[in-house]
Amino acid sequence: MTDKTETPSEAYGRGMKTRRSVLGDAHVNRASSAATPFDQPFQTLITESAWGTVWSGDHWTKRERSMVTIALLAALGHHEEVAMHIRATANTGASREDIREALMHVAIYAGVPAANHAFKVAKGVFAEMDAEKA
Template identity: 65%
Template structure:
């Protein structure tokens, strides 16, 4: 959905940075080559500039929908990336737990089980996972 003057790209890059963080986007941009430059532009304009930038859902809601779809599809690296992004979108670990229960019912226990493993590890790594009540160890 390029608009010819770069507005969609600029809006997408701003949204991408707000959601994923400058460090992540800077790393992705630094790794970009002539081979994937068109793809990076496509996702920045299409996903971030045209969809994530729409006013219809909050960033938190978009995070939850995105994580459910990625988990259902078994896209573990993207699940981890978007789990890290929830620190910027306002989705809580409890929100993620509820989404993954929905994934288990509608997409299957095996994909939800693996997504729970990825999300749990990602939250632990970021210090955002609280130990269970009465659980003195992890």
């Protein structure tokens, strides 16, 4: 569990470690190098809160968090983030079958159009990932 009395630097350090383990060094390095004084506070916020608290919790596995995150992003229509988190499954252990099942839940609970587009995004990402392996 996360200690609520810790300093932001502890949450940031833990978040950066988790963020790198999920998204990979290349992605995090690109995001970090693209940060400006305008959006640096936002980068710090997501590193501390999303990655340092939510993704670093010890109750769910990264695989479970990955499936839930993909389903939520798909349901909300955040297609670029869906693609990013599908790529991250190479690091989280969520399988293509896990992703399919998460998107099937999206179809039932958030709507067929949201799931339909997310399936399209997933198929494109899988094709890119397969091409990179070849």
